[in-house]
Amino acid sequence: MFKRIAAYSSFLLTALFSTPVRSLSASSPMISTELALAMEATVRRYFQGVTEKDSEMIRSCFGESATIRDVCALQSSRRTVPATQLVDRCMQFVTAHPDCVVQFHYGPECSRQSNWVFAHWYETGTWSGTSCDIEPNHQPMAVEGQTRFKVCSDTLKIQELVVTRTFTEWERMLLEKPQ
Structure with a gap:
């Protein structure tokens, strides 16, 4: 399964970054460097909030709601949540993995043709905290993924996320837990 996810991830990267600019709509305005940097800063702040376990920082990156599509989840349909x-x-997640640190293989980087910011990230740490009544196994964790964030150019808030990722053991147990 992980080979299939890795192959799909490689496909997404190739498709995302090998699309010639000419193939995009001629009416698509270019995003200024300043705006692109500001949108990238929003996404960096989100990941910094995860690393620092700062719920206010994370919350500041969103409006009232956002649409999320977790490509690898059992329910990969798009859903809008508060x-x-x-x-x-x-x-x-960070309660279960209190020493979690987010780092980047690539990005965050904004397309100059749209308001999507791409990041290829990885998280390392230890499952050492009890969260959602799931006891830790005190084992190291390492997960990674690629996320596209649609950032509103007016508010600089994340409106939509499309996530392709691996899961921690804690997340697997959470998914298996009776609701």
Whole structure:
């Protein structure tokens, strides 16, 4: 399964970055460097909030809600959720992995043709905290993924996320837990 995910991830990277600029709509305005940098800063602040376990910092990156599509989840359909729910989920994760640190293989980088910011990230740490009534196994964790963030050019808030990623053991147990 992981080979298939890795192959799909490589496909996404190739498709995302090998599309010639000419193939994009001629009416698509170029995004200024300043705006692109500001949108990238929003995404960096989101990941910094995860690393620092700062729910207010994470929350500041979203408007009232955001649409999320987790490509690798069992329910990969698009769903719009309140930003507070996204923050709560992040905080559950960092409670389970209190020494979690986010780093980047690539990005965040904004397309100059649209308001999508791409990041290829990885997280390392230890599953050492109890979260959602799931006891830790005190084992190291390492996960990675690629996320596209649609950032509103007016508010600089994340509107949409498309995530392709691996899962921690804690996340697997959370998914298997009766609701």
